[in-house]
Amino acid sequence: MPVPPTLHYFLDPGRCIGCNACVQACAECDTHRGQSMMQLDFIDHARSPQTVPVICMHCDTPTCAEVCPADAIKRTEDGVVHTARKPRCIACNNCVLACPFGVPKMNNAANLMMKCDLCYDRTSQGLKPMCASVCPSGALWFGTEEEIRELRPASKTNREFRFGGQTITTRVRVMVPKDRAETHLDVTASLRRSRDADPMLDAMYDEGSP
């Protein structure tokens, strides 16, 4: 059964608290038990508690599949991009290097690229993926557009990403503030943004006082 077209994955990194529930729950999913496909990264641990969960964005035209010389990566009609198929994958690492979101990982023991398949065993049955089921902060959420609109009145969804000259649209939606003008996220531009002052010290001392 395909994943119903009305059901979507919504990602709001602003909510992430770095708890690792997604990482731990991913390893409990029935298609790849014992192995987590989820990544959770600190942006800069020394400077901020900010963390970011990285899941497969399930691109409309997946770069990983485009660069695969063995045609091992399939995107099904319902928009889900699957883990490399074992008989075809030659473990060349092309996908690992090419994915703009840094998602596919090489499982060296199995000689196989493995990545999030949107918990196909669950989502194709209308269930939520493991990570989006357990996420305590709502940073990861699965459901319909109508539901998320109702739940998150201060946010809206975005599914267009720019990486320099490359534009990618994805099945997964990222939540952004409602009042944001742009209709896309410029990923490379944000890398150049300058770092702020020390928020701890700002909150401790008034300007001019010791």
Next chain:
Amino acid sequence: MADPNANPRPGGPVDEATAPNLEPQTEPVPYPPRDVARMEAPPDPPPSDPFGPHAAYPTGRRLDTGVVPDRLVNTHCCYCGQQCGIRLKVKDDEVLGFEPWYDFPFNKGKLCPKGIKRYLQSGHPDRLLHAYERDADAPGGFREMPYARAIERVASEIDRIQSTYGNDAFAVLTGASLTSEKSYLMGKFAHMALRTANIDYNGRLCMVSAGGGNNLAFGVDRGANPWTDILRAEVVWASGANIAECAPITTDYVWQARENGGKLIIVDPRMTPIARTADLYLPVKPGRDVALFNGVLREMIAHDWIDHAFIERYTIGFDALARHVEPWTLDRTAEVTGVARKRIEAASELWGTAKTSFMMHSRGIEHSAHGVQNVLGAINLVLASGRIGRPYCGYSTITGQGNGQGAREHGSKKDQLPGMRELADPEARRYVAGVWGMDPDDLPQPGADAYEIFRKVAKDEIRGLLLICFNPLVSLPDNQFIRAQMERLEFFVTIDFFMSESARHSHVVLPGSLHEEDEGVVATNESRVVKINKCIDPPGEAKQDWRIIQDICRALGREEGFTFESPREIFDELRIASKGGKADYSGITYEKIEAQYGVFWPCYAESPEGEPIDHRGTPRMFEPGSWNPIAKGAGPFYFPDGKARFCRPNYFPPTEDTDDAYPLMLTTGRVISQFLSGTQTRRIGPLLDMYPTPRVELHPRLAAQLGVEDGAWVTVETRRGAMTLRAQVVRTIRPDTIFIPYHWASRRSANQLTLSAQDPISKIPEFKACAAKLRQARPDEIPEAADEPPVPRAHPRPEPAPERT
């Protein structure tokens, strides 16, 4: 003298001038001097130690996706006070994994990593399958003994100690992870079977400051609101609450309030993940919270951001309080708290002008020798705003332990009888003694608190101890003192499912039950009473804890009142024993809990007129017009006049403030991957891997001063002890403060350093503030096995060894 921890029971009409508790006692309880006996921590047990701790990972059927579980059991997480609903996958006698329980309304399937991996505690190679007695020559220092002989030995030692030194010479320590049935039974066991005054519980380290403040201000000790009241609060204020790591599911409620336009104020010396995007972040100095609350209240009064009608109608004591906070000008508040003046002003305005709000706090303000004062400061902001007892107007502490609420209700506290009754109250004694079929005069009077019990061991006033669901050696402050007292005991028995660090000092260890091996109720931090359901039987000779207690009673020849056949029978007696008390469970049944997804107490079986009713429970406390057994209709609060009390909290600096020798404030707390003393979570591999061993957090400015780099070995010293660990340099902590998480044992234990000063009212220890110094570690201080995992990997349990009797 009256017991200062007792609930206030003003006799006769209360007016401001005569109300005895409005300016609560503030002298902290002295801590043991340097010269008492202490015992240094031993090294970690070797990997070959049969009792571990070993780190378990999923293996065998747990990784086999072809295995279909026999059943999915709806139950709750075994760890924190959120008590998330979870469905455990069970096959034969094994818990294979979990499924989210989407229908349970509090968490709707959400879980933190601890809940997700809790199934790995089941079938663990370290699980105690037999009774044990101490034997220095046996592997791990313990030798198996037949369960029946162990029970006989326990009973004969209890009997010997009590008949030689008196009933109070045998003490009982219990915990707030037990179900309410067990916690009720432990209270009954101590008070009726042992007739010892000395029973207390590990909520003494957790919920008691909140309880003390709640009792003084509201007359009852319960979080006041369901969590759904957070969702549309205009302002959410959280003081000393690391919500993201210690109450993870609450995060979604807070973020949801912000989606609805709410503002967030976080007060904490560390910028925890919930603080990162807060509208206002106030990095208060450890131990200064009441100063902040008093300063904010003064601002509210100065700008007339207070609800006069509410204050007039529902409270007493406001005018005196207004005079009391007058000296707390913005400048003084900023100076004492170390928070920028403009942030205090902004917080006062946000809080003062809101129409709805939710105030939360937890151990950050409560773990203080002035914890009750801090809590009262927070409550005053709530009462002055008039925002309580209505939708989206809330107040609550966030409880730490699974049954953090329930275990403070039914008699396992030193001064309590079931239904939140007081042990010192003659009427309560008469009622409960009646339910138990004993003479009220035979009930002991209130005894010593959990820390004082060990001081009494040092003085030979207590000679024997029964410990269950508590690992004091890791969780009590100044734990080298505790270790020495454990060794001093003439007889020490522990009931546990793993060989905890404390159990290793026992003479006899009895194999108790894991959460999934028994049933019963707990009260969540919303005070929603939910049901834990049994998945599997206890393995080997392990038994459900209530059976073990009853076996001891039988061996003592005191089985009368201890012949329950099931938790349901215990619960039915608890309902009767709690009837008429503040925490009235008389209308709660297992069936009602299932049908309603939990029942909020009080839930009455009878109307005030004595007619049987079908009461749904009380999600929100203190609603106008609500009835309670103390006010009897006079008002919504639990005092005879139905009015809440404005108490006058006093500011004192931390008991051990910084000085030239110890210039830094040490504060302690938790990380998300571990739970409390780690007895369970230090045995779960995937959780250990997240954060294997404690590090000390310090600010880059301090690190630069001391020449310390991120990851370097440093030594932290206090007047109690020293420990060497790696530095974590982060700018999310005040430069004058350092932080160490406390879940680890022996030489990794932060509680080697902490101070045992206690709050005079709640007796909570001051975990959150003591003076320390930090320096680069000397080469000889760096542990040899420095970079090894703290816990060796578990291998499947070997075949049982032949009996060695």
